[in-house]
Amino acid sequence: MSISLKNRSLISITDYSPDEICHVLDIAEDFERNPHQNLLNGRVIASLFFEPSTRTRLSFETAIQLLGGNVIGFSSTAGTSVQKGESLRDTITMVASYADLIVMRNPIDGSARFASEVSKVPIINAGDGSNQHPTQCMLDLYSIRKTQGTLENLEITLVGDLKYGRTVHSLVEAMSNFNAKFNLVSPVELKLPRAVKQHIKDAHLEYEQFTELEDVIPHSDIIYMTRVQRERFPDPLEYEKVKNSYVLRNAMLANAKPNCRVLHPLPRVTEIHVDVDANPAAYYFQQAQNGVYARQAIISAILGLK
Amino acid sequence: MEKRKELIVSAIENGTVIDHIPADKVFEVVRILGLEKSDNPIYFGMNLESKKYGTKGLIKITNRYFEADDINKIALAAPIATLIEIKDFEVVKKQTVQIPDEVEHIVKCFNPNCITNKENEVPTKFKVLKDAEGKIRLRCHYCEKFTTKDNMEFL
Numbered sequence: 001m002s003i004s005l006k007n008r009s010l011i012s013i014t015d016y017s018p019d020e021i022c023h024v025l026d027i028a029e030d031f032e033r034n035p036h037q038n039l040l041n042g043r044v045i046a047s048l049f050f051e052p053s054t055r056t057r058l059s060f061e062t063a064i065q066l067l068g069g070n071v072i073g074f075s076s077t078a079g080t081s082v083q084k085g086e087s088l089r090d091t092i093t094m095v096a097s098y099a100d101l102i103v104m105r106n107p108i109d110g111s112a113r114f115a116s117e118v119s120k121v122p123i124i125n126a127g128d129g130s131n132q133h134p135t136q137c138m139l140d141l142y143s144i145r146k147t148q149g150t151l152e153n154l155e156i157t158l159v160g161d162l163k164y165g166r167t168v169h170s171l172v173e174a175m176s177n178f179n180a181k182f183n184l185v186s187p188v189e190l191k192l193p194r195a196v197k198q199h200i201k202d203a204h205l206e207y208e209q210f211t212e213l214e215d216v217i218p219h220s221d222i223i224y225m226t227r228v229q230r231e232r233f234p235d236p237l238e239y240e241k242v243k244n245s246y247v248l249r250n251a252m253l254a255n256a257k258p259n260c261r262v263l264h265p266l267p268r269v270t271e272i273h274v275d276v277d278a279n280p281a282a283y284y285f286q287q288a289q290n291g292v293y294a295r296q297a298i299i300s301a302i303l304g305l306k
Numbered sequence: 307m308e309k310r311k312e313l314i315v316s317a318i319e320n321g322t323v324i325d326h327i328p329a330d331k332v333f334e335v336v337r338i339l340g341l342e343k344s345d346n347p348i349y350f351g352m353n354l355e356s357k358k359y360g361t362k363g364l365i366k367i368t369n370r371y372f373e374a375d376d377i378n379k380i381a382l383a384a385p386i387a388t389l390i391e392i393k394d395f396e397v398v399k400k401q402t403v404q405i406p407d408e409v410e411h412i413v414k415c416f417n418p419n420c421i422t423n424k425e426n427e428v429p430t431k432f433k434v435l436k437d438a439e440g441k442i443r444l445r446c447h448y449c450e451k452f453t454t455k456d457n458m459e460f461l
Contacts, residue, residue, distance in 0.1 A: 110421035110448025
């Protein structure tokens, strides 16, 4: 089987087929065993962060350093030509003449797809507004496969803000390729959008909606927690009513399956109590670490080095 | 009555008649086809009697014929419109519009944070999809959000 992702921008997780995703996960596994591989050998990767992001940027830059590459770019638009009103097309065109690959985070929805259309080098989308964040999805998939031994036939419980959480949407789209069963646990105000549910239906898979988290813990393989943000509720009173229903505490995991793992895209605020951290099911910090391997895999695959 | 109907459809010598436009969508169709910039004589009618639909709109464009791709764009505003080509006062071709698979430059993306609404030079582009009830939805090529028939705004 020869899968090549050379020069294939990664804008949305659905840009890659399930086989191509698994290929990236295999490469990431290799990087986890041996993270220091001087494959870039001094090549230049641009890291353009039009809005601040601690974890994603550091994870990408660590991945590039481990691969022996050099990073150029910015971590906010302060002091750049973007602030002077330069168009995205011009910024990308200029940077594409300096770098072999561009990693971009931008607050505007769809900016990454547009960048990939005007750039002569491939683009990795590190988050475009509320739209896509495919490398987060890749590391989520890596974490799921690593902890469960497979991506197939799993019961995935998604908790919290299922309406606005882009990581949830991408994960549902990706896991719909692997015969997953979805438990959707959210306040009524933050239910999974119809368009995303349609993906599940199109794949002829099952989903159930819940408002109580405890009911679904005993049969979940993965519990994917997200933050329920106060600002999402028009009425603050509504937030106060539901906020504790979506907090995971250690005692609630007493009846969890032995293989069950708790994931979270981080940053966590109050939705996972710190007493969960010592539970063997807690996996969110390793998950963040897996982000480096997943990003090493994506970069080296796109540059045709793996 | 029958004679009058005949007159509405074929009163131009050469050109195209777009019939069965929803009465309130005539100006949208004019805009979609860029007819406001045309030098050809154009006639249009609104709130005309229609046996099938109650009321309808109609546009007659003299000395102009349209490619299928172009005319299919109007299917978004007028899904049941009929396109009639006329030569020497005779109807030479009659067809119903068909909804295209993709549309560019016609509809504004409903998402205010979409790149097409933030950077002037990025034209809109959508995949045309139908939901389970047969309603048209446009999926933005860039931001991947849906624009539905109810919030469709033509450029």
